[in-house]
Amino acid sequence: MHRLFPEKLVTVITSDVLEDQLVGRVRNRGASGYTVVRARGAGSSGEQSGMLDIDTNIKFHVIIPSERLSGLLDDLEQLINKGHHLTVFVSDVSVLGPEKYSESME
């Protein structure tokens, strides 16, 4: 049987202008990497059609060891408190090769 190990997957959906800030924060929190997918959508801040640079969303994923999760969530809450529009959710996933996610990006 396979050795699958539990990890936390944090997903953030927000405007792509926040991408650099999100990348910076996950770096500081010692994530081993991140993945960004382009998205559109709608919510309390209106429609994000993705047609122009001014209304494109990103779906930002990071798998992070649970001990580092809380710090990252602090950062995200801080952004939300400043007024930024973030949709944040955490999922339980089982990964192959967990050691991969404990080495932070050089």
Add this chain to the structure above:
Amino acid sequence: MHRLFPEKLVTVITSDVLEDQLVGRVRNRGASGYTVVRARGAGSSGEQSGMLDIDTNIKFHVIIPSERLSGLLDDLEQLINKGHHLTVFVSDVSVLGPEKYSESME
């Protein structure tokens, strides 16, 4: 420790011609928003290469309070019964700021 709250994340993968219908239905069901990601793929209705307007998929996400989930699933089943090709799955996620997801789109 962080206050993370359980919510349901509904994901629908289907042809992008159904996007407007999906948006309409989640609106009616009182979702606070939705997110759309462009996708390709293959399944029982053949390959969706995403190269032409005629064969592009979308990955449609909506976080919806569990009490509204059942109604939304009814809508999706109705589409499937009509013959539409939908890949639908529900995941358990933990969100920051759950109040966000109970206000429906104005």
Add this chain to the structure above:
Amino acid sequence: MHRLFPEKLVTVITSDVLEDQLVGRVRNRGASGYTVVRARGAGSSGEQSGMLDIDTNIKFHVIIPSERLSGLLDDLEQLINKGHHLTVFVSDVSVLGPEKYSESME
């Protein structure tokens, strides 16, 4: 109440040059289909900006009956052992219409 059935969702994040190999493997393992989303990101193999054919990632999803999961994970581990950079995780999802996922792609 709705009949939702548990399934396994396998997600693979890697360079898009591996797409054909992933598709081939899930076909052999009898998946009913797959979904591909284009992605960017960073990790131990550096940044994948998605700007050029040479540094674009994909996020590859397949819902597969749990009895076929192990075989697919073998394939993915084999790719990793060869040196390929794969981020692989499995999530528990609840699907509408489970029969759909047991018919393999013709």
Add this chain to the structure above:
Amino acid sequence: MSALSNLLIPAVLFFALGFIARAIKSDLRVPPDLAKVLSIYLLMAIGLHGGYALGKADLAMAFNSVLWAIILGFALPLIGYALLLMTRKVDHMNSAAIAAHYGSVSAGTFLTAIAYLDNLNIGYESYPVIMLAVMESPAIIVGLLLASWSRQRLAVSANGGGTAIIQRGGMGNGQLGGLLHEAFTNGSVIILIGSMFIGAVASPASMEKLSPFVDDIFMGVLCLFLFEMGMEAARRIREFRKVGPVLLVFGIVMPLIGGAIGLLVGGLVLDMSVGGTLLVGVLGASASYIAVPPAMRLAVPEANPSFYLTLSLGITFPFNVIIGIPLYHALAERIVG
């Protein structure tokens, strides 16, 4: 001879190149939005062009062409539907969805025919362009009507057609209206009609300024577009096993029938020149892979998309581009000459 010349047109050669690239499984990847952008450009360019010409054309004749475009748009799907049912191999819903595609047209095939005529320095009227714009809508409507009609018959045959009621209900409450709306506000129809209008009203001086974009680079852009469409055609033709021999034959016979009818309409009814007749023939022969498929997905979900996509894009399209056009040209010369 004309067949040979056909194969020396860059546009056709690029179509073949794309087709081959996919056939030999090249790893060539084209950005997913390229074809979409190019077809917007092509529709805009051909619309401006046609509109400008129409501005100086005979209105009665234009009206006549529109009328016959509508007739073709309605008649061809009915013929296709009847043929498909006669085979007893295709069910009603798939027959309706497939037939609708053959009432509409393929802009790519039409533009290839224009490249073909330009290459032989054969002139053509501007009316076929407006027919191109007109023919999308009726085809979609017929498709919808055939489908909901079949749906009812199925519901009746199946005693107590609960689903059928849902269906008609679904159709009833606004959905049909929505689909008619789509038939007329379809994206490519809007661009084409809109550009024709602009081409007709804009001052010659301002059209002059657009000419480098709209005319000069047109043929090059068309080559790039057909290069990618060749790849898509090859991608689809692989699935011909799925559609089976019956549909395969239909994908070649139907364009011949539609082409013949189109040629007669163009040459005898609207008595156009050889060039114009060929273009009307192509309108009749070609099957839509832009406007109709999404409409059918929405309105006829029971039909299997890989059937109508493989037929229109994988079989009929390459057949028309490689064999059809020179053939219709030869016939057009017989009819008109």
Add this chain to the structure above:
Amino acid sequence: MSALSNLLIPAVLFFALGFIARAIKSDLRVPPDLAKVLSIYLLMAIGLHGGYALGKADLAMAFNSVLWAIILGFALPLIGYALLLMTRKVDHMNSAAIAAHYGSVSAGTFLTAIAYLDNLNIGYESYPVIMLAVMESPAIIVGLLLASWSRQRLAVSANGGGTAIIQRGGMGNGQLGGLLHEAFTNGSVIILIGSMFIGAVASPASMEKLSPFVDDIFMGVLCLFLFEMGMEAARRIREFRKVGPVLLVFGIVMPLIGGAIGLLVGGLVLDMSVGGTLLVGVLGASASYIAVPPAMRLAVPEANPSFYLTLSLGITFPFNVIIGIPLYHALAERIVG
């Protein structure tokens, strides 16, 4: 008369076509990156063009234009901010964010004005292009200053402004610097300034080689761009309910004020020709929907994006394109003539 002629310019007609397509809910879908690519091209083309002209222009005059561009960029947001607060219907943070947009400019409107002048064969100076490049940055800066100033006042009024401290803290540690950095390294500023520099230093022979791409197809590309921008404008105008009557009025009054000031600066201060004056008027009247919105999202997260996006893209942009330009033209003739 000029108003009529305005509506016969293909560029404007395509804007209208896109607007209508969306208004009638056509299913027309344009690839998400098309507008981005086209605006990169347009900025590059206009930059090369302007730089080439500036290379031969009077430096003192160029310096003067830059100076006044900066003044406009600082003054207009202050006026807008004051107006919005006077309405007592818009809070400080939204007022700051909205006002910033009106200090900056809309390249799309500017290019439409150029198409308008070309169509009437009216000449214009090259200075407005450099003003276009200059005006983005000051507007962003004023927006940031107004916002952080309001933030402090709010923090004070709210006794013990915990959040406010966080904010200033946030601003303090490098964020403000980062935003000033963004104000000056903004993407469209870089392309515009860079292309102008290249246009100024490149040899005439090499510019000659670029001309087919940069000049000849320019007007056609602009039409395609405005076609899509028309769709986006229509998408945004739907949300005007959200912004309410007060902001709606502001979206029409503010361009008139900014336009008037711009016309005076262009015609009397920089005494340009009618064409140049119209362009400076458009710089004053138009609101940014490229550079400023992302900056405000980052720096003024408290403001609601759908307010400033709806105003600049859904209301002010179409107003300027359809009504504003001919109006400013008429005024420019009064002022200069």
Add this chain to the structure above:
Amino acid sequence: MSALSNLLIPAVLFFALGFIARAIKSDLRVPPDLAKVLSIYLLMAIGLHGGYALGKADLAMAFNSVLWAIILGFALPLIGYALLLMTRKVDHMNSAAIAAHYGSVSAGTFLTAIAYLDNLNIGYESYPVIMLAVMESPAIIVGLLLASWSRQRLAVSANGGGTAIIQRGGMGNGQLGGLLHEAFTNGSVIILIGSMFIGAVASPASMEKLSPFVDDIFMGVLCLFLFEMGMEAARRIREFRKVGPVLLVFGIVMPLIGGAIGLLVGGLVLDMSVGGTLLVGVLGASASYIAVPPAMRLAVPEANPSFYLTLSLGITFPFNVIIGIPLYHALAERIVG
């Protein structure tokens, strides 16, 4: 002097502009597919152009060029591999993957050289274009052979090379075949060869019709392409810390070696003009960042992509564009004159 003139070519200036934009961390975002579309266009244009010329060229000479292109494609990676191992700082697998890139070519560098020659009105032969098309494949093959050879040696050294067996097994069952297939059906090879064929067989009249798209706007599109490539080069060069001084030096020395060999082949063996010689020199000097990297990712997964990408795109590419081309030009004049 030629160095100076190099820096006044718009194409090079736009490369620099893109490089600077990224270096100063501008928020400028270019749509992800733009570079892909532009390189398809550029390959198509240069292919048609070269094919048209080749149609009238000397076949023996063409054959000769192809032969030498293959020789270069095989020889250069071997030289690079040896050099890298000699440093004792790079392992076998990375050496193999990196070396393969230098046997292949960079279309961007090649096109910049053409812009450079056009700017100085220096003529050049059409043979280098066909060499460009030919050189991708051998380089990939050598890379694969070097890699699997190293893999076996590693397996032997590691007693009981279980993994090695997997590897060879992997290679055995069709994978090597698949990779050879990729070497020859590589996307850019297909477009280039296909367009050359079309350019060679198409009638002059039809090529005439393509000229506005293929020739007239070519230089402008190239500028836009190099603008983006400048951004990508700057993005990659940031990672030069990772690659370390040894690889950094290799990224500058290897193009000098390859360039020298290419110049000798072009000037003395194929005795071309100064222009043609420079182009062959550039073929030798430049490193692929289109065809080879994906092949290496697939076939040599043990190698670290950020090594070969940083080298070819972040170091060798800008070095060739800014310093290399004028340098090779000077040398070409010595060799030929």
